[in-house]
Amino acid sequence: MINIDQVILGDNQFFGVNHMSQDKGKETYEHFKDLTEIKRILNYALSKGVKGVMFSTHPSIGQICDMIRKEEYLKRNLNFYVNVPYIIKYVSMVTEMGIYETIKTTLESQKGNGRFKFMTKTLGNVITLNHMGILKRLIDVELAPFYDLNIKAVFLHNALCDLILGYNMKNVLLSYDDYIRTQYNAIPGYGTLNYVAFANFLNKCGLNESLVMTAVNKNGFLMNPSRDKVTDAINENKHTVLAMATLASGSIMPQEAYEYIATTQVRNVVVGLSSQKHADETFEIISKNILRG
Amino acid sequence: MYNVGIIGFGKMGILHGALLNGTGRANLVAICDKSLVMRWGFKRVYPSVKVFENIEKMLEQSNLDLVIVATPTFNHMESALKCIDKGCHVFIEKPLAINYEQAETIRQTAEKKGVKVQVGYCNRFCPSITKGKQIIEAQGIGHIISAKACMYIADVFEAYSGWRYCKETSGGGVLMDFGIHMLDEICWYFGKIDSVQATSKRIYSKEVEDELNAVINFKNGIKVIFDTSWSKENYRKSYSKLEINGDRGKLIVTDQTLVRYDLEENIIEEYTYPQLYPGAFMDIGGLNYSYQIATLIELMDSQCKTTNIQDAVYDQFIVEKLYESSEKNILITC
Numbered sequence: 001m002i003n004i005d006q007v008i009l010g011d012n013q014f015f016g017v018n019h020m021s022q023d024k025g026k027e028t029y030e031h032f033k034d035l036t037e038i039k040r041i042l043n044y045a046l047s048k049g050v051k052g053v054m055f056s057t058h059p060s061i062g063q064i065c066d067m068i069r070k071e072e073y074l075k076r077n078l079n080f081y082v083n084v085p086y087i088i089k090y091v092s093m094v095t096e097m098g099i100y101e102t103i104k105t106t107l108e109s110q111k112g113n114g115r116f117k118f119m120t121k122t123l124g125n126v127i128t129l130n131h132m133g134i135l136k137r138l139i140d141v142e143l144a145p146f147y148d149l150n151i152k153a154v155f156l157h158n159a160l161c162d163l164i165l166g167y168n169m170k171n172v173l174l175s176y177d178d179y180i181r182t183q184y185n186a187i188p189g190y191g192t193l194n195y196v197a198f199a200n201f202l203n204k205c206g207l208n209e210s211l212v213m214t215a216v217n218k219n220g221f222l223m224n225p226s227r228d229k230v231t232d233a234i235n236e237n238k239h240t241v242l243a244m245a246t247l248a249s250g251s252i253m254p255q256e257a258y259e260y261i262a263t264t265q266v267r268n269v270v271v272g273l274s275s276q277k278h279a280d281e282t283f284e285i286i287s288k289n290i291l292r293g
Numbered sequence: 294m295y296n297v298g299i300i301g302f303g304k305m306g307i308l309h310g311a312l313l314n315g316t317g318r319a320n321l322v323a324i325c326d327k328s329l330v331m332r333w334g335f336k337r338v339y340p341s342v343k344v345f346e347n348i349e350k351m352l353e354q355s356n357l358d359l360v361i362v363a364t365p366t367f368n369h370m371e372s373a374l375k376c377i378d379k380g381c382h383v384f385i386e387k388p389l390a391i392n393y394e395q396a397e398t399i400r401q402t403a404e405k406k407g408v409k410v411q412v413g414y415c416n417r418f419c420p421s422i423t424k425g426k427q428i429i430e431a432q433g434i435g436h437i438i439s440a441k442a443c444m445y446i447a448d449v450f451e452a453y454s455g456w457r458y459c460k461e462t463s464g465g466g467v468l469m470d471f472g473i474h475m476l477d478e479i480c481w482y483f484g485k486i487d488s489v490q491a492t493s494k495r496i497y498s499k500e501v502e503d504e505l506n507a508v509i510n511f512k513n514g515i516k517v518i519f520d521t522s523w524s525k526e527n528y529r530k531s532y533s534k535l536e537i538n539g540d541r542g543k544l545i546v547t548d549q550t551l552v553r554y555d556l557e558e559n560i561i562e563e564y565t566y567p568q569l570y571p572g573a574f575m576d577i578g579g580l581n582y583s584y585q586i587a588t589l590i591e592l593m594d595s596q597c598k599t600t601n602i603q604d605a606v607y608d609q610f611i612v613e614k615l616y617e618s619s620e621k622n623i624l625i626t627c
Contacts, residue, residue: 166310166577193576
C-alpha cells in the first residue's frame with residue numbers, strides 16, 4: 001500500500017466540470033471562480049484534517065498556486081496531487097493547429113529564468129527525434145506553476161494512460177514512472193477508466209505496486225468493462241487505488257456512495273465539494289465508512 | 294485478427310488505433326502521415342508499426358484488411374478510393390467528403406468493388422441518443438410534430454487559417470465540420486427531408502460560416518428548428534441538444550442525458566450520463582467511440598455489406614441544400 005492522503009479534495013468544482021450536464025458545470029464554475037472562495041475551501045478542508053488536494057493544470061492554476069504560496073498555512077500543510085496534462089486545452093489546440101504545432105506552442109510557452117536551458121534541451125530532443133525527451137519537457141511545462149509546493153504525486157491523465165494502454169507502450173510508461181520519481185521526487189500515479197486492463201499492463205511493465213486513480217462507484221460509472229470486474233481486479237492486484245467519481249458525478253447520494261466504497265478494498269478517495277452542507281456531510285460519512293484507524 | 298492501417302495519424306487516428314488494438318480483434322500494423330515528426334515519433338514509441346508517407350506504398354507493403362481514413366476532409370476521397378481499389382474495407386471520419394459529388398463517388402466505387410465503407414458519425418453510439426431513438430420508435434411520445442436541434446462548442450473566436458477554415462479544403466464551416474453530427478442525428482431519427490431554409494453567419498472566419506440556423510421540414514411533416522455554432526461561449530466541450538415534441542409528450546436528448554415528459558410536463562423517465570453508462574471493452578474518449586469501433590469489428594465479421602454510407606451521403610446532400618438555401622436566401626426543396 002502506497003502512503004498517500006486517504007481523502008483528497010478534487011478540483012473539478014473549482015473549474016466547472018460536471019459530467020451530469022454542462023449546464024450544471026457552468027453553475028459550479030460561477031460559484032467558484034473567485035480565488036478567495038478557493039482559499040476558503042482549502043482552509044475549510046484543512047480544518048477537517050484533509051491535507052491532500054488534487055489539481056489539474058488548468059490555465060488558472062498559476063494564480064491559484066501564487067495565492068497558496070502567499071498563504072503560509074496552506075503552503076505548509078497542503079499535499080499536492082497533480083493531474084497532468086490539462087487534457088481539454090490540448091484537445092482544442094490539436095483541433096486547431098495539429099499535434100506538432102501544439103507541442104511547439106506549448107514548449108515555447110515556458111517562461112522564467114530557466115527558459116534558455118529549457119529551450120536548448122528541447123531543441124536537442126527535437127533534432128534527435130527524442131520523443132521521450134519531449135514528453136518530459138511537456139511535463140516540466142505542466143508542473144512549472146507548482147514550484148516550491150509539496151508535490152506528493154503526479155498523475156498522468158486517464159486519456160493518456162488509456163492511449164498508452166491501447167498501444168501497449170511499456171517504454172513510455174516506464175520512462176514516465178522514472179522521471180516523476182527522480183526529477184520531482186514524487187509518486188508517479190496513473191489515471192485510467194479501464195482499470196482491469198491497466199492493472200494487468202502495469203504488472204507486465206513490472207510496476208506491480210503502483211498508484212492508480214480510477215472510477216469506483218455503485219453505479220459502475222466510468223468503470224470498464226464493468227463495475228464487478230473492476231472491483232474484483234482491485235482485490236486481486238497490489239496497486240493502491242485512489243477512487244474518483246465515487247458519487248458518479250452527483251448521481252449517488254454520499255451516504256449510499258461511501259457505504260458502497262466501504263464494501264470494496266478501496267480506502268483512498270478523491271472528493272468533490274459543492275457546498276458547505278454537502279462538504280460537512282461528505283467528510284462525516286467518509287470518516288465513518290472509509291478512514292483507517 | 295484484422296490488420297489495420299491508418300491514414301492521417303492525428304487526434305482521431307490515434308484514438309481509433311488505440312481502440313482497435315483494445316478490442317483484441319485488430320492490430321495496427323501501418324500508419325501513413327505526411328508529418329515526419331508524427332511518423333518517426335510514433336515509430337519510436339510503437340516500434341512494430343510500419344510508417345509511410347505514401348498511401349500506395351502502405352497498401353502494397355502491409356496486407357491490410359481495414360484502413361481508417363482520418364485525414365483532413367479534402368483528402369478523404371483520394372485516400373478512400375485508393376484503399377477501395379485494393380479491396381480494403383474503409384472507415385472514414387465524418388464528414389465523408391467535401392461535397393455530395395465526392396461522397397457519392399466513394400459510395401458507388403465501394404459498391405462496385407464490394408467493399409464496406411463505414412463513416413464516423415459517432416453520436417449515433419451515444420447511449421442517450423441510442424435510447425432516444427428507441428423511445429421514439431416505440432411511440433414513447435406519440436406522433437412527432439416538431440423538434441428543436443442545436444449543437445455548440447466554444448472553439449472559434451478569431452480568424453484561423455487552417456484547412457478547416459478554407460472552403461475549398463473543408464467544404465464548409467461549422468455545419469460541415471461539427472453541426473453535421475446533429476444533422477445526421479435528426480435524419481437518423483426522422484428520415485428524409487422535404488425542404489430546408491437556412492441562414493448562416495461568418496463572425497470570425499473569412500471563408501466559412503461560424504453559425505448556421507435553419508428550418509428543416511421532413512417528408513413526414515416534422516418541422517425542426519436547427520442551430521449550430523462553433524463560436525458559442527461557455528461551451529467548453531461539444532454540446533448537442535434535441536428537443537422533440539410529440540402528441541403524447543416531449544423528449545429532450547443531449548449527448549449525455551435524456552428526459553421524457555408527458556403532455557403536462559411531468560417527468561416520465563430521466564437519465565443522466567452516469568446512469569446511461571453500460572461500460573465497454575475500453576473507454577478512452579467516450580463510450581460512443583468505443584461502441585463505434587466495436588460495431589466496425591462486427592461489420593468486418595459479418596457477411597452483410599450494409600453500412601451507414603448511404604446515410605452519410607444523404608447528410609452531405611442536405612448540407613449542400615442548406616448552403617444553397619443560405620446563399621440564395623430561399624426555401625430549397627430537397
